[in-house]
Amino acid sequence: MVILGIETTCDETAAALVERTEDGHGRILSNIVLSQVAEHAEFGGVVPEIAARAHVEALDHVIAKAMAEAKLSFDALDGVAAAAGPGLIGGVIVGLTTAKAIALTHDKPLIAVNHLEAHALTARLTDATPFPYCLFLASGGHTQILAVRGVGDYLRFGGTVDDAIGEAFDKTAKLLGLGYPGGPQVEKEAVRGDAKRFALPRPMAGRHNADFSLSGLKTALRLEAEKIAPLSDQDVADLCASFQQAVVDVVMDRLRAGLRMFRERLGTPKALVCAGGVAANQAIRKVLHRVAFEVGADLVAPPPALCTDNGAMIAWAGAERLALGLTDPLDVAPRARWPLSEVAKAARS
Numbered sequence: 001m002v003i004l005g006i007e008t009t010c011d012e013t014a015a016a017l018v019e020r021t022e023d024g025h026g027r028i029l030s031n032i033v034l035s036q037v038a039e040h041a042e043f044g045g046v047v048p049e050i051a052a053r054a055h056v057e058a059l060d061h062v063i064a065k066a067m068a069e070a071k072l073s074f075d076a077l078d079g080v081a082a083a084a085g086p087g088l089i090g091g092v093i094v095g096l097t098t099a100k101a102i103a104l105t106h107d108k109p110l111i112a113v114n115h116l117e118a119h120a121l122t123a124r125l126t127d128a129t130p131f132p133y134c135l136f137l138a139s140g141g142h143t144q145i146l147a148v149r150g151v152g153d154y155l156r157f158g159g160t161v162d163d164a165i166g167e168a169f170d171k172t173a174k175l176l177g178l179g180y181p182g183g184p185q186v187e188k189e190a191v192r193g194d195a196k197r198f199a200l201p202r203p204m205a206g207r208h209n210a211d212f213s214l215s216g217l218k219t220a221l222r223l224e225a226e227k228i229a230p231l232s233d234q235d236v237a238d239l240c241a242s243f244q245q246a247v248v249d250v251v252m253d254r255l256r257a258g259l260r261m262f263r264e265r266l267g268t269p270k271a272l273v274c275a276g277g278v279a280a281n282q283a284i285r286k287v288l289h290r291v292a293f294e295v296g297a298d299l300v301a302p303p304p305a306l307c308t309d310n311g312a313m314i315a316w317a318g319a320e321r322l323a324l325g326l327t328d329p330l331d332v333a334p335r336a337r338w339p340l341s342e343v344a345k346a347a348r349s
């Protein structure tokens with residue numbers, strides 16, 4: 001089964017071709033990602049209108065490149081998948097409408113993929129991870145801990161009540177005059193900083209559920225920065241190190257809570273899977289290894305290029321759904337909001 005996957009929910013215009021064998025293994029035939037980072041950099045974040053226009057301009061070329069690299073024609077496809085949400089609605093409309101046009105013209109099934117489900121299932125493409133597993137999803141727009149029990153079958157243990165972790169890194173970077181996206185910049189500065197210099201809060205630590213809150217941490221950081229302004233290079237590094245350490249401590253505490261909830265409901269998890277750009281952070285990665293080790297689970301970390309937004313994850317989620325006979329009508333609606341709990345449960349035979 002060969003599926004075309006299209007991703008346009010945020011600031012990456014992406015298309016990929018992925019093959020799924022009958023025994024459920026995946027192979028990436030092509031995976032083209034065009035980042036719009038440069039277009040949004042001067043604004044310190046993604047500007048929805050600019051993103052939507054950039055998707056319109058780039059998507060046809062990105063799809064053509066993905067098809068050419070895989071040496072396939074549209075007729076060879078078994079289905080067309082697009083991220084139908086959640087995300088910036090202008091971009092979602094561009095990707096989903098394009099997928100519909102291809103599906104209609106070439107008489108192929110359409111699969112409207114939930115972007116979060118695509119992140120959640122990526123470990124099955126890269127590592128053939130069996131269900132159920134515990135997922136830590138942390139990106140610029142999402143922060144969640146869930147049990148992935150099957151395609152369309154998710155149990156949410158916690159999420160952020162305000163900012164996403166990546167968003168907190170980005171806002172910290174913006175406040176300190178570092179570039180966008182902020183995560184890599186803050187991590188780089190943190191290496192030469194003193195993590196103990198500023199006493200920042202660890203929001204939600206010790207709570208029984210696995211929820212996150214990050215906006216208070218961001219505010220505390222701003223107050224510390226204002227107290228000592230103007231900032232020297234060392235001040236910036238120390239603020240970054242203190243911030244990152246607070247996030248690391250919070251992630252460790254919240255993941256322990258999430259893994260405990262997993263064990264109570266589903267038994268000991270065999271795998272802890274991470275997804276989203278934040279998992280590229282080495283200090284956070286270390287914590288993931290540690291908490292996985294504590295419960296005797298394997299840490300499954302897909303390569304960074306498949307942790308961040310891409311078309312291969314959309315194609316793969318499309319393939320997993322199509323293999324279960326799950327397709328969508330051509331009038332399926334794009335969705336700005338689409339919680340995983342609302343993704344239809346896969347029919348089980």
Ligand code: KG4
Nearest residue numbers: 139140141166182183184276277278281308
């Ligand atoms: O998954 P992703 O590429 O895009 C979405 O947000 O969907 O994640 C990007 C986010 C940004 O907020 C970025 O600052 C953060 O991931 N990020 C990092 C690191 N690399 C990327 N955060 C912390 N440390 C990093 N090394």
Ligand code: ZN
Nearest residue numbers: 119139308309
């Ligand atoms: Zn994403």
